Amino acid sequence: MPLPAPAAPRERLHTRHIRIQGYRRDDGLWDIEGHLTDVKDHEVQLASGPRAAGLPIHEMWLRLTVDATLTIRDACAATDAMPYQDSCDTITAVYRQLIGLRIAPGFTKKVRELFGGVRGCTHITELIGTVATGAYQTLVGQLPMPEDRKPFQLDGCHALDTTGPIVARFYPRWYRGEGERR
Known part of the structure; x- marks a missing residue:
């Protein structure tokens, strides 16, 4: 059932898309990929300059490779669109620190410790939780x-x-x- 009709006429200003896809690999592992985009419906003036309507302000990717215990065997992140060129995209390598962590109770706390504040990208760090949930969903029915x-x-x-x-x-x-x- 969709949401009830809005109480007043409105104009859309912003769209965030998050897509999670899970893959079974031939080597017995699983890849879970997350893709986040933020787009404005109007030109916006960023500190770094104007961004035209419809062009992504943020476009980030995260791939976690997990085993059957939901232990992260590989991790990589990429940033294709960002407000601050040559800065936002330089943090992606830190997400390799996810390797060895297990998606289990305590995982979210550890993610905050590793990547909270200036230690990570807000948007990629937010994406980790959604990708982790996608890992659970991907493995449902895959293991006895x-x-x-x-x-x-x-x-x-x-x-x-x-x-x-x-x-x-x-x-x-x-x-x-x-x-x-x-």
Whole structure:
């Protein structure tokens, strides 16, 4: 169901597109690629000069290569459009520091420590979380799930609360009943 109609007439000023694509590689690993663009519908005056309507202000890429444990085996970033030429694009190599990290609890905190503030690009750093979620989505159904291990998605969102009716219906083994969460 789409959003309700806006309460007043409006004019679009900005569009951000984020696209995540996941690939299975022939070597048993997975590539997850993120692409972010920011575009204005009107010419905008940046500190570095004017940017024409429709031309990207930001266009960034991030690829994470992960294994079956969601450990990052390779990482690369690229910046094609930016407000500050020869500055914004010089930070991309730092994202190789993601290699060796596991996409698991604590990952977001580690990303902030590594790339927060002036240690990274705001937009590429934001993209990491979305690419990480894309990694989970890509691997769903790709690996056998041990029957003795709680599926990773349970207790990860409102619908899959192990004390709720969806888990009771579709994952009865892991249902904990109201107030019994572990």
